[in-house]
Amino acid sequence: GQQLNQSPQSMFIQEGEDVSMNCTSSSIFNTWLWYKQDPGEGPVLLIALYKAGELTSNGRLTAQFGITRKDSFLNISASIPSDVGIYFCAGPKIIQGAQKLVFGQGTRLTINP
């Protein structure tokens, strides 16, 4: 169906390490988005990607829109404690005649100080 598959499901890293996570789909998306959910909070949009091959940065975060339009990657450099949370990929898709936002299951990031 319209599922987005994120990997890994969880990560346990040391502070200062770089992080990579990805999101794949069996169907094409024309927009890829990455959200972060802090514990006890709602998701916040980090990066939006609109063009295949696009590489976009937001501070220590870098995301790429895969050339096949079926995947996207998020990298975090030099992780810090406030990077802890759940990272969701998402993409809008026409489903049953209406544009809806499909979310992945999330990658949970835990950082050991």
Next chain:
Amino acid sequence: DSGVTQTPKHLITATGQRVTLRCSPRSGDLSVYWYQQSLDQGLQFLIQYYNGEERAKGNILERFSAQQFPDLHSELNLSSLELGDSALYFCASSVVPENTGELFFGEGSRLTVL
């Protein structure tokens, strides 16, 4: 602070009961979306309203209903509650009618059904 306000933040109730969750969108946003997040699950889209009219429907149960009022705030009504309805319910808003993905989420209402 996203500008989206949800109340209540926490709610505990019993099976069979009915609850209402409330959302005020960001100032100027005409679209309101409701999402459900169960424990360790992703976000499941329930329903979208734009300027008072239903715009899109997701996996919303028949026991659930929503509406958007003239002042643009929205309410999600959950009835005949079951244990499995325990979840975080998020409201999000945006300016445009089409869901482009650039949403502003509230902090959520955590519902516990005992």
